[in-house]
Amino acid sequence: MRLLVLRCNSPHITDFSVVSSSVEIHDLPAVPSRKDLKIIDDAAFDVLPHDPTPSLDEIAKQPDVAHLSTPQIAPQQPETRLRIVVIGSDAALSAVLTRLMRADNLWAEIGFVPVGPSTAAKNWGLPTEEAEAVALALQGTVHPVPLIRDDAAVAIAGSATITNWEPGEITGEIIVDDHVLIRHEATVKAPRRGIYGARLVPMLDAPGIAAVTMDTPLPGDVPSRGLFPRPTGSVIPKSFSTGRAMQAGGPTLRIRVDGISRKRMVERVTFYRHLRDLQIVRP
The missing domain is CATH 3.40.50 (Rossmann fold)
Incomplete structure (x- = not known):
């Protein structure tokens, strides 16, 4: 070897x-x-x-x-x-x-x-x-x-997130296969807990993607109005969804893969299972 x-x-x-x-x-x-x-x-x-x-x-x-x-x-x-x-x-x-x-x-x-x-x-x-x-x-x-992977041909190792480009609630729609995970319009005054986006992680088996809704901002994404306590990035467990693909659309989306943000905002993004599997060494 x-x-x-x-x-x-x-x-x-x-x-x-x-x-x-x-x-x-x-x-x-x-x-x-x-x-x-x-x-x-x-x-x-x-x-x-x-x-x-x-x-x-x-x-x-x-x-x-x-x-x-x-x-x-x-x-x-x-x-x-x-x-x-x-x-x-x-x-x-x-x-x-x-x-x-x-x-x-x-x-x-x-x-x-x-x-x-x-x-x-x-x-x-x-x-x-x-x-x-x-x-x-x-x-x-x-x-x-x-x-x-995403539609920019970037592979996800641990996790990816879809949020608003600027700190605050997300406006847009996120769908996992045929299930609507998020359909939301951001409020003018951001609440302590709201709809801030979605987080996905790769699964160990089919269909491939596990996703949840984020009810607080990611660490560091604190709106300048100071309306939040220290963010925890917690999730709403009841929103848990799995699928082969996850699509999102909205006017100003920020895409992060393993903590690295895309350089420009997007209006749509797709994450999906690649045709080849990852040959990972694990227990």
């Missing part, structure tokens, strides 16, 4: 002695760019220069939807397995998954060692103790999960 360790602003983690094989270590920024991640493009090409399996276009044309049911082990089985271990934040992991998805290299195995709070680590039940997390990422077994 070829092992690549990407330390994303995490040079303090140095002990990889749990594996006897050689480990390629690359130190990258906290959120690596496409240029930074050329190393995984090159490694994937070295391991699998030609992919003999159906392309994404061919999969999409298949008459059944088997590829959107229970997550599957990748059909690509190169002679030498490629495992990429990401050490860093959910945003760092999102950048790596996005690069692999865009290059159609999601057959590569992914280990994750969270640094700091991580929704992805909680979703997958990863160890919180550093040495344990490193050992699992290097030696553990792959258990596929759905990969959720």
